[in-house]
Amino acid sequence: MTPDELYFVPPDPVNPPTISRRKIEIPVEKVIGAVNSLDLKVLSLENVELLQRMVPTEQETKTYKEYVGSKKNVNLLTEEDKFLMQLGKVERISTKLIIMSYIGNFFDNIHFITPQIHAIISASSSVKSSKKLRRVLEIILAFGNYLNSSKRGPAYGFKLQSLDTLLDTKSTDKRMCLLHYIVDTIRNKFLDLLNFESELMYIDKAAVVSLENIMTDVHELEKGMELVRKEAELRGKERHNTVLKDFLANSEEKLRKLKADARSAQESFRECVEYFGESPRTVDANTFFSLLVRFARTFKVADQENEQRRRLELAALEALNKPSDEVMKRNKLNQKKQQEAVINELKCKTRLVQEKKLLHQDDVYNGALEDILLGLKSEPYRRADAVRRSQRRRIDNNRLSRTMEELEL
Structure with missing residues (x-):
């Protein structure tokens, strides 16, 4: 049975050594050889990081x-205890695992830090040399x-933090602020300054970078490189020392350049x-x-809001002048409608005359209206050439009587 004092229980039960051991699917002898x-x-x-969390403490190694010194049965230990006991036998295992982690992450760290350094250098240089930003601040x-x-005399400058307060000073109707x-004013008087942010290169990338953290990361890389150098010196001409020599040959120059760039970023930012x-x-x-990113963004938003306000004011002004124009248009439309109505009426009368719905002056006689009304009851609509019999008889009689009178005369 495993003694209670030797049963390893980690402080974090979520990640016990049993689970970590199962993730490392390598025999313990091969693990120890790879570490050495x-x-x-x-x-x-990934396995190196797991081993760093599993390395027994000095007290556990002593236990x-x-x-083993008491010649107790080692087979009574759990598999995890046996694994940890073997790791405790490796000399400077913690240092070796740190070196392995450093070597494995070195180039990724270089590629991660370098763009941040360049962003600070470029942003610092562009902000300091921007003439348009200086004129806007003036x-x-x-x-x-x-x-x-x-209230007081003229000021010769102001803190850049004051740029955030330009939104706080507002007009009496709260619709406009000082910005x-x-x-x-800049749009109307200094149009060339509206795009001042175009001169501020990489400020958005530099805004998410901490120079203090960069210098800390570079310092940690230096400490890790020093640890690798000491390990290489300690091993001397051992067969396993080729890994360290190759790494130092490929990485020391890159770290020196990174340190020089970091110092340049510090100096550029300071200036x-x-x-x-x-x-x-x-x-x-x-x-x-x-701060500069926020100012450039709010500046652009304020310009857009000003433009929108101008459009609304122009629309309101046009709305005030619109009624008179509308009345004129309405009068013209009514006049046109009246003209069209008169023309339609004339056309209608002409058409009715052609269809015998209206009679010519020669066709009018005594009793003609009565004949038309009587005819509509039995025949509401008729052909254009159709004529009532009674009407035709009376017309013929009238014509005959006129002819006889003419003959008598």
């Missing part, structure tokens, strides 16, 4: 040694001095913030560049 030779081909980075300072002229008025009256000790890169 720093062989990342046999032992993957295992006492158990206009803001002029507005501030004008607003405070009755809206400044942006409107930039001091140019704007800030101190690199009190403001970090992400804070400084985030």
Whole structure:
């Protein structure tokens, strides 16, 4: 039975050594050989990280040694205890695992840190050399001095944190803030400054980078490289030392260049913030560049809101002038409708005359209306050439009587 004092129970029950041991599907002898030779081909980075969490402490290693020294039956230990006891026999196992993790992650760390350093260098240089940003800040300072002229003397500068307060000063109707008025003035008087953010290169990338964290990461890489050098010196001309020699030959120059770039980023950022009256000790890169990113964004939004306000005002002005134009259009339409009605009436009368619905003057006689009404009862509609018999008889009689009178005359 495994003694209680030797049964390893980790402080974190979520990740016990039993689960970690099952993830490492390699015999313990092969694991120990890979650790001693720093062989990342046999032992993957994931397995190295698992082993770093499983390495027994000094007290646990001492307990295992006492158990073996007392000549107790080792077979009574659990598989996890046997595995941990074998790991405890490896000299400087913690240092070797740290070196393996450092070697396996070194180039990824270089590729991760390098773009951040370049972003700070480029952003610092572009902000410091931007003429348009400087002129915009001069206009803001002029507005501030004008607003405070009755309270105090003119100011020669302001903290960049004050850019966030431009949204707080609003008009009496709360529709416009000071930034809206400044942006409107720049659009009307200094149109070339509207795109000042185009000169601020990489500030969005530098805004998410901490220069302090970069310098810490570079320092940790230096410490890891020093550990690798000491391990290489300690091994001397051993057969397993080729791994360290090859790594040092490929990585030391890259680390030196990274350190030089990091110092350059520090210097560029220092010159930039001091140019704007800030101190690199009190403001970090992400804070400084985030402020400029916010200002450029709110500046653009204010310009868009001004443009929308101008369109609404123009539409309202057109709405005030619209009624008179509408009345004129309505009058013209009514006049046109009246003209069309008169024309239609004339056309209708002409058509009715042609269809005998209206009679010519020669066709009118005494009793004609009565004949038409009587005829409509039995024959509402008739052909254009159709004529009532009574009407035809009377017409013929009238014509005959006129002819006789003419003959008598």
